Amino acid sequence: MKVFIAGATGVLGRRLIRQLRERGHAVSGLARNAKNEETIRSLGGEPRSGDLFEPNSLARAAEGAEVVIHAATAIPVSSKPEATDWEMNDRIRVDGTRALAEATARAGAKMLVVQSISWIARPADESAFDEDSPFHADPSIRSTADMETGPAAERRLIVLFRIHC
Secondary structure (H helix, E strand, O other): OEEEEEOOOOHHHHHHHHHHHHOOOEEEEEEOOHHHHHHHHHOOOEEEEOOOOOHHHHHHHOOOOOEEEEOOOOOOOOOOOOHHHHHHHHHHHHHHHHHHHHHHHHHOOOEEEEEEEHHHHOOOOOOOOOOOOOOOOOHHHHHHHHHHHOHHHHOOOEEEEEEOO
16 A cells, blocks of 8 residues: 655654555655654655645555555643644644645545544543534634545545544
8 A cells, every 4th residue: 555644753653654564565754854854764654745734745645555544733831831832733733634634635535544532532521432522612622623524534535543542
């Protein structure tokens, strides 16, 4: 299978490249600079240039892929992040997901796999929850809810997996 990964040089993306290559898949990854290109090459992937927020460049980067994986994030590193620290991550989840959904369709890929977060559905009382649980109202997860239910999901290309931390 041919796979294109946006977020290929992040924590999840690096692992995905390794694991997919170990299973014999051809992997390409979005690279924004020379350092990212080298990282992707060192993991056995093919670096492709593009802009996460620009569907045309993403479609060119994803050309030939059967599956596109959205593993891009910008999680704040501060132990006490403020609302402004989440702005880029929110943009990646909303605008980046929208651009990747459009690029996936343009590139002719069959599927867009998007990583999410499990606590989007975690009840305030910390009781049990599952994939059918409603989103809770915490403003910090609004962009994740938008990502899961917005235009990318409506295109029916999206396959979602939630990461539990």
